[in-house]
Amino acid sequence: MSASWRRYPAVFLLTACGAWNAAAGTCEREPVAAASTVWIGDDMQLDGRAMVVRALRFDRSARQVEREFQAYWDREGLPSMGTQGTRGRVLSGLDETCQYVLELQPGASGDTAHGLMSAMQLMPAASRRSIPESAAVLPAGRILSDIESRDPGRAGRTWVIALGGRAEDGASRYRGELRREGWKTMVSMAPPPARGARSSDAALAMQRGAYRLDAVFTEQMGQTTAVINVMESR
Structure with missing residues (x-):
């Protein structure tokens, strides 16, 4: 093996x-x-x-x-x-x-x-995505993981993406891309204080129709990681 x-x-x-x-x-x-x-x-x-x-x-x-x-x-x-x-x-x-x-x-x-x-x-399943990548307008970067779950009343999909540059800049660019695609800002702020959290980290929450998007951008040693979660209510 x-x-x-x-x-x-x-x-x-x-x-x-x-x-x-x-x-x-x-x-x-x-x-x-x-x-x-x-x-x-x-x-x-x-x-x-x-x-x-x-x-x-x-x-x-x-x-x-x-x-x-x-x-x-x-x-x-x-x-x-x-x-x-x-x-x-x-x-x-x-x-x-x-x-x-x-x-x-x-x-x-x-x-x-x-x-x-x-x-x-072990083998990839036949594609039956409830939430397409296009719905999240993902930022350019390397996808580290991609998880999806489905409930009778809703579906959720979470991406972890490695980016370059500063977290605040990445969050700002992503917010702009989402707005151009019709997303409305619900929350745009630094994430709540937590053990190991950095002041340069950034978070945002946006909505478009039945989709709700939450994203957290964290920065370490000049590299940024984005965790982007999209939920769809049915």
Whole structure:
């Protein structure tokens, strides 16, 4: 297997509910049994790959869950790995069609655990975008990630884009481009103070018809990253 399947060690939280949907029929493995399950996203795409996400609660320790996860893939004769992430253990397993990732944290008492499980198809899904790129009038730059989710009443798509120059300049140019395309300004300001936030960061919120756009431009070492989220109400 190539190392490319390790590009996605984290899961992304976008609200949705239901059952395995976008990845149903291919990503059906249950490496570990959970005491309870809450659906986080059941109809998502990450860089064109169908993905689903669940929040899991376990009635046993994180160490026990990790052993069970690894034992499952060993029995199946399929590759798996475990690494230490910033928030806990990140466990991955892979078959011919899907990657499964469990981000695992111990519970408060130590004899329980909770985690986020994602299952993602390895091959890009057939394009069925709810929100086209043209709707967001994306600024010129390198797209680092592209995530979309769909609910019965709305759809959302988020891009992370690497840009050059200053954050404030990038936000100003983007605001102008959006206005020329008929977007109306709702909010245009610096983002609220947060740990690690810089005074040069900039944010804006705009609307056009059923679309709502929020963008944050952050600057570090002369480079700017833009996180652009577009929601469509139906």
